Amino acid sequence: MTLSRRSVLIVLVVEAFVAAALGAVVLDLRAHRRTEERMGVNTWGLRGTATLVKRAGATRLVVLGGSAAYGYGLSWPNTFPHYFERALNQGWRRKYRGLYTEVINLAGMGDGAASYTATLADYAYLHPDAVCVYDGYADLGDPASARRQSVWFRRAGYVPVLFGASSPAGRAVVASALRDGGDPPDMDMSCEAGSARYCAAMAEAVEWALARQLPVLVVTPPHVSRRHAAQQQSLARTLASRFASNRRYSYVDIGAHVDLHDPTWSVDGVYLTARGNQWVAETLADPMFDALASR
Amino acid sequence: MNPAAAAFPRPLATFLLLTVVLGAITAYAPAPSFQTDRDVYEAIGRQHVILDCSDLHCFRVLVAWMLDPFPGPSLLKWKSYAVLANAGAAVALGRLCITLGLSARTALLATWLAGLGSGPLLTLFNCYTSDPLMFLMGPLVLNALIVGRRGHAGLIAGIGVFAKEFAAAPLWIFCIWSAMRRRWEVALRSLATATGVTLVWVGLQLWLMLRYNYTYAGSASTDIVGGGDLAVWLGEVGYRGAAMAVFGEFGALWVVMPIGLLFAPRDLRLLAVAAAPAALALVVVQQPDRALWNFHFIAIPLAVLVLRQLPDLLCGLFVLCYALANLRIGAQLTFVPAARVPLSLSLLLAAAAVVLMVSRRARLPGTSVVTQT
Numbered sequence: 001m002t003l004s005r006r007s008v009l010i011v012l013v014v015e016a017f018v019a020a021a022l023g024a025v026v027l028d029l030r031a032h033r034r035t036e037e038r039m040g041v042n043t044w045g046l047r048g049t050a051t052l053v054k055r056a057g058a059t060r061l062v063v064l065g066g067s068a069a070y071g072y073g074l075s076w077p078n079t080f081p082h083y084f085e086r087a088l089n090q091g092w093r094r095k096y097r098g099l100y101t102e103v104i105n106l107a108g109m110g111d112g113a114a115s116y117t118a119t120l121a122d123y124a125y126l127h128p129d130a131v132c133v134y135d136g137y138a139d140l141g142d143p144a145s146a147r148r149q150s151v152w153f154r155r156a157g158y159v160p161v162l163f164g165a166s167s168p169a170g171r172a173v174v175a176s177a178l179r180d181g182g183d184p185p186d187m188d189m190s191c192e193a194g195s196a197r198y199c200a201a202m203a204e205a206v207e208w209a210l211a212r213q214l215p216v217l218v219v220t221p222p223h224v225s226r227r228h229a230a231q232q233q234s235l236a237r238t239l240a241s242r243f244a245s246n247r248r249y250s251y252v253d254i255g256a257h258v259d260l261h262d263p264t265w266s267v268d269g270v271y272l273t274a275r276g277n278q279w280v281a282e283t284l285a286d287p288m289f290d291a292l293a294s295r
Numbered sequence: 296m297n298p299a300a301a302a303f304p305r306p307l308a309t310f311l312l313l314t315v316v317l318g319a320i321t322a323y324a325p326a327p328s329f330q331t332d333r334d335v336y337e338a339i340g341r342q343h344v345i346l347d348c349s350d351l352h353c354f355r356v357l358v359a360w361m362l363d364p365f366p367g368p369s370l371l372k373w374k375s376y377a378v379l380a381n382a383g384a385a386v387a388l389g390r391l392c393i394t395l396g397l398s399a400r401t402a403l404l405a406t407w408l409a410g411l412g413s414g415p416l417l418t419l420f421n422c423y424t425s426d427p428l429m430f431l432m433g434p435l436v437l438n439a440l441i442v443g444r445r446g447h448a449g450l451i452a453g454i455g456v457f458a459k460e461f462a463a464a465p466l467w468i469f470c471i472w473s474a475m476r477r478r479w480e481v482a483l484r485s486l487a488t489a490t491g492v493t494l495v496w497v498g499l500q501l502w503l504m505l506r507y508n509y510t511y512a513g514s515a516s517t518d519i520v521g522g523g524d525l526a527v528w529l530g531e532v533g534y535r536g537a538a539m540a541v542f543g544e545f546g547a548l549w550v551v552m553p554i555g556l557l558f559a560p561r562d563l564r565l566l567a568v569a570a571a572p573a574a575l576a577l578v579v580v581q582q583p584d585r586a587l588w589n590f591h592f593i594a595i596p597l598a599v600l601v602l603r604q605l606p607d608l609l610c611g612l613f614v615l616c617y618a619l620a621n622l623r624i625g626a627q628l629t630f631v632p633a634a635r636v637p638l639s640l641s642l643l644l645a646a647a648a649v650v651l652m653v654s655r656r657a658r659l660p661g662t663s664v665v666t667q668t
Binding site: 003008012019022029051156 | 480483487490494497498501507508
């Protein structure tokens with residue numbers, strides 16, 4: 001069978017479109033390579049260079065969170081999860097188990113608690129062994145993570161970065177309700193009132209992990225306000241009432257231990273510096289070892 | 296196809312004889328003393344895909360996928376594959392020579408030169424590679440294109456790119472060749488085929504990268520601007536070592552190929568020119584001495600145009616010397632005489648063929664290649 005000349009031209013035009021599409025993917029991959037170890041994400045929408053296969057005998061820990069865990073304004077080696085992996089593999093630690101622990105950062109800029117369960121489900125293919133929820137300061141109930149807004153991610157798990165498709169700098173937010181003096185000024189931030197949806201979402205994420213026999217460590221990050229502190233205290237009580245009997249659940253509050261107004265720890269009063277992240281990672285190492293021991 | 300061309304004489308018998316000869320060589324070939332790609336190819340065979348693979352060979356899945364289902368030891372399967380593919384490549388080159396308008400005698404000479412070349416013999420020594428299949432792809436695909444079986448060529452090459460990217464090269468060579476001969480309709484159709492097969496290859500690379508986290512892991516081959524694997528290789532072996540390695544690839548054929556190019560009919564000369572971009576590209580991205588043999592289906596027809604000036608006995612002697620040298624250079628057989636003696640003799644015979652060719656000023660008759668659309 002010989003194609004007509006017109007058909008051959010049509011084939012060439014189609015091939016040109018396919019070539020352009022594949023070329024765009026190649027360029028996007030190169031863009032990822034350039035940025036993934038700095039401010040950006042890899043092709044799966046994660047910070048750093050994750051792998052599908054765990055190291056032999058290794059434990060895989062995923063960190064959920066928003067811009068605080070993502071490491072807003074910092075390059076990948078200066079983020080909390082990066083320091084956390086280092087801390088969890090320091091052989092001199094008393095609780096070190098002699099096994100490698102790899103830490104995968106599932107946090108996303110602007111991600112709120114309502115997105116955590118979907119994030120865990122999206123990345124279930126990474127087969128985590130434990131979950132650390134290092135919550136941020138995002139809106140109380142925004143259900144869609146930044147990457148889930150990409151049709152490519154929803155369909156294929158791929159996060160494009162070309163043409164500003166996923167800007168890591170664009171969505172660092174502190175929910176206005178968490179700021180002291182926010183509107184309304186006398187808002188009740190407890191899980192029974194203003195933070196009901198937030199607390200329910202956090203509980204849902206914890207429940208998702210516990211249902212799969214995964215140890216969960218929930219961390220309250222440095223307080224950005226009295227309102228935030230009140231919310232987190234209420235969250236701790238709510239989660240304890242539901243999960244305290246489960247040996248795989250644990251909770252750590254470091255909120256009051258870091259002064260975000262000290263430029264050593266934070267330059268903008270919200271997000272930690274590299275040194276601050278390192279301190280958090282080292283502080284959380286022992287509680288994480290305890291959580292992992294519950295497997 | 297050239298209507299005046301003869302049929303390739305007894306292709307099956309030649310194939311079987313080559314299989315026996317190459318089988319004997321590979322049986323005596325020593326095990327490589329260096330790290331080969333055996334582990335990665337065996338893993339591909341067992342697992343089909345290797346998650347997070349950061350080795351260039353992980354992208355070359357076809358041969359491992361094909362061989363793994365067969366019973367028997369891995370080494371036996373891979374050596375058998377190398378023998379059969381190389382024997383097939385040699386016969387395919389013979390058929391291509393016939394298609395190009397050369398005589399049956401010349402085609403037979405080309406067949407044995409292709410079968411006993413250093414490239415194929417090296418793959419009998421180190422058989423964990425996609426190269427034998429690529430040696431087969433070149434003449435097979437080009438022949439199909441010349442006789443107008445573009446669909447077959449596209450299909451074969453489209454499958455071949457799952458083994459190595461080179462499988463697409465004959466399509467591009469033919470496309471450029473057709474354009475140089477102002478056969479625009481053929482060139483246009485070949486362009487569509489070549490582009491389609493290349494897109495299959497690009498799609499495979501991206502699919503493995505995105506779905507299974509494959510990477511080239513900073514392979515020198517991908518650093519085209521930095522000189523590719525060529526720069527690394529030159530740094531390792533130096534210019535003298537590089538020159539010796541490249542010379543060893545074709546040996547005495549280097550003497551006759553330029554003369555063959557000079558005296559070849561226009562179509563054949565254009566074919567050689569059309570292959571130059573692909574050859575240059577492959578030399579940069581792959582270890583050059585090994586890359587060059589992929590173009591044996593262009594080089595050997597040029598060489599035999601000159602060698603055929605020799606009488607049968609001397610042609611046979613040339614093949615013998617050439618093969619003996621390659622048993623050391625390619626197959627690494629240590630019990631055969633050092634390559635120096637047979638290589639020198641084959642160089643002398645090649646020089647004699649050149650003298651005969653020049654003295655006869657033998658412009659080659661009847662070698663205009665007709666391409667069907």
